[in-house]
Amino acid sequence: MDGGMNGPIVPGMTSATPQAYRDGMAHVAGHVHVVTTAGAAGTSGFTAIAVASVxxxxxxxxxxxxRKSLNGGLIEANGVFAVNALPAGAEVLAETFAGRRGLAGADRFAFGSWSTLSTGSPTLDEALVSFDCRLAEVRPVATHIIVIGQVVAVRVGPAGAALAYFDRAYRPIPR
Ligand SMILES: Cc1cc2nc3c(=O)[nH]c(=O)nc-3n(C[C@H](O)[C@H](O)[C@H](O)COP(=O)(O)O)c2cc1C
Structure with missing residues (x-):
């Protein structure tokens, strides 16, 4: 019996409560990214699966x-951000930038080795790929903001397996 917070993993339809939606999303695999920003407003970053090509x-x-993340205000003020696609094995980075290791802001960059491309946003040297973006638009939707960026530089990193999140756990995706 599953009496936990995450609900039973059984096939079937249910009404779309927030919990049912989260349980449904546990069945969707997503690449784990670290999204960064730097500029006059400060340096920071966060872990994100909700990244998409437009x-x-x-x-x-x-x-x-x-909206609760301090990163939104920083990205809006700096006007730039970078999307770094994590390689398999980068769980510590993912947890650090998810705020689960007690670090905030620039302190999160103690893990990994970081460079910059065009905008000054930190790019992870070990990332499978980094996309350097200028902020084009911010749209508030429900609890979140959608941050839309124009990509101004792309850096392909070392070839390797990807870090995904699926069924509430980190999983490697072989190349
Ligand atoms: C695997 C994973 C994926 C995440 N994806 C997102 C996401 O797409 N969008 C988001 O706002 N938060 C996401 N989070 C949570 C944020 O990383 C976390 O709330 C954020 O780092 C907190 O930053 P702050 O301390 O600057 O507010 C994710 C966390 C994890 C562990």
Missing amino acids: SDDPPTMLVCLN
């Missing part, structure tokens, strides 16, 4: 960010 012309990406 268009290749002009190259455009979006990130969904909880």
Whole structure:
């Protein structure tokens, strides 16, 4: 019997409560990213699965960010951000940038090795790929903001397996 917070994993339909939605999303695999920003307002970053490609012309990406995160204000003020796709084995980075290791703001960059491309937002040297973005638009939706960026630089990193999150756990995706 499953009496826990996450609900039973059984096939079937239910009305779309927030818990049912979260349980449903546990069945969707997503690449884990670290989204960063730097500028006059400060340096910070957070772990995000809710990242998507919008268009290749002009190259455009979006990130969904909880309004409670301090990162939203920093990205809006700095006007730039970078999306770093994590490699398998980067669980410590993912947990650090999810705020689960007691670090905030620039202190989260103690893990990993970091560079910059065009905008000054930190890019992770070990990332499978990094997309450097100028902020184009911010749209509030429900509990989140959708941060839309125009991609101004792309850096492909070392080839390797990807870090995904699926069924509430980190999982490697082989290349
Ligand atoms: C695997 C994983 C994926 C996450 N994906 C997102 C996401 O897509 N959007 C989001 O707002 N928060 C996401 N979070 C939570 C944020 O990383 C976390 O709330 C954030 O780092 C807190 O930052 P703050 O301390 O600056 O507010 C995710 C956390 C984990 C562990």
